[in-house]
Amino acid sequence: AQTVTQSQPEMSVQEAETVTLSCTYDTSESDYYLFWYKQPPSRQMILVIRQEAYKQQNATENRFSVNFQKAAKSFSLKISDSQLGDAAMYFCAYRSLNYGGSQGNLIFGKGTKLSVKP
């Protein structure tokens, strides 16, 4: 079974600085999707960025980018020019493309709580 590990329970960053959140995963599959979700105090789960495993190019969405290292099974999230509104829980999630099991559910890490200091 696949597992997702986020080793940083909490992180802090100064406003306008850059921060990197770590995520590692364990899988024997070769094709899958990886996601970062943001959960602000409102509880709403918001998709930040996605990465297809077959793509070598790292995904980028405005100030958010990932460093996807497939061989190392690592998927870190970099937030540039941090803003107060980035303060939230961030969850890394894995989606299998193997349809022998649960149909496309996400496997989540435990999350990293990001604080942004003004």
Next chain:
Amino acid sequence: NAGVTQTPKFRILKIGQSMTLQCTQDMNHNYMYWYRQDPGMGLKLIYYSVGAGITDKGEVPNGYNVSRSTTEDFPLRLELAAPSQTSVYFCASSYTQPPYEQYFGPGTRLTVT
């Protein structure tokens, strides 16, 4: 376009009571999911559905039941509530094609005392 809606937002139950958490999506997604989120943890899958009339268990199904009579609705039933079911419950839906993004409802905070 409301996306995924859940009701209620908050609920307090006494031990042994039952209730149904409602979930509706208006995006014509075939796949729907129920997750629970315990403090300090990620989300864990309770049940999922790949289409109307088809449901299956996820990682933590004990104490819950689901049904899927329409594409839009996927209610979660709690029978004989227990304190261990105190959690935040999320409903989600997704397309069956890439990029497989899951759209989440706003969650229901349930307390069982």
